[in-house]
Amino acid sequence: MTTAREIMTPDATCIGAKETALDAAKKMTELGVGALPICGTDERLKGMLTDRDIVVKVLGAGNDPAQVKAGDLAQGEVVTIGADDEAEEILRTMSRHKVRRLPVIDGHTLVGIVAQADVARALPDPKVGDLLEAIST
Template sequence: MTTARDIMTPDVTCIGAQETVLEAAKKMTELGVGALPICGTDNKLKGMLTDRDIVVKVLGQGKDPAEVKAGDLAQGEAVTIGADDSAEEILRTMSEHKVRRLPVIDGHTLVGIVAQADVARALPDPKVGDLLEAISA
């Protein structure tokens, strides 16, 4: 059985909830990623911050990215997947919540991210097609 741990990208870098969106954008640029998990001072996951969030919720609303905190953009409880959850559970969760990236949790510790591209590389084409259709709908 293929698990989240098998297909995730490990060594995830968080943006602190108290760091600014500008700092997050710089970190995304350095890492070549479009999303970062938002972690609190307790190192617990608070949410996800995407490049789209920065554009729509900060720049598009005329806010200063050097003033807005990453934690201000965390909305509700983050959708996650357990490290030992199956590929089918990843597909179900991504489809149900219409998300392209899932933080991978082992206990209470963030251990990786499963992105849509990771799923596409690891699973058979028909399942990936169903996922893409569900997320895009």
């Protein structure tokens, strides 16, 4: 069975919890991504920050992106997947939490990200269709 490690995008780049939303937006632009994991000074995952978070929670709320810290935008418990978890667990986790991206951890270390697109490329069409339906409803 396919594991998260086999289909993830490795070398996920974090935004530091003390860096600003503006720093995050610049990093997203440089990397061509729409989300970044938020990591604390202890290198542990604190959350995920999306381009939508920056638009809605910072700009839309009238806040200055150069002043808002990425860590302040982290919400609740971070949903992750283990590097050696099987594809079925990825599908269940994404569906249950209605997320399009899952940080992949090995112990407490971030080793990559599994995105909806990674799943679409790696798994059979019916399973991908079920995932898309679950996330979109």
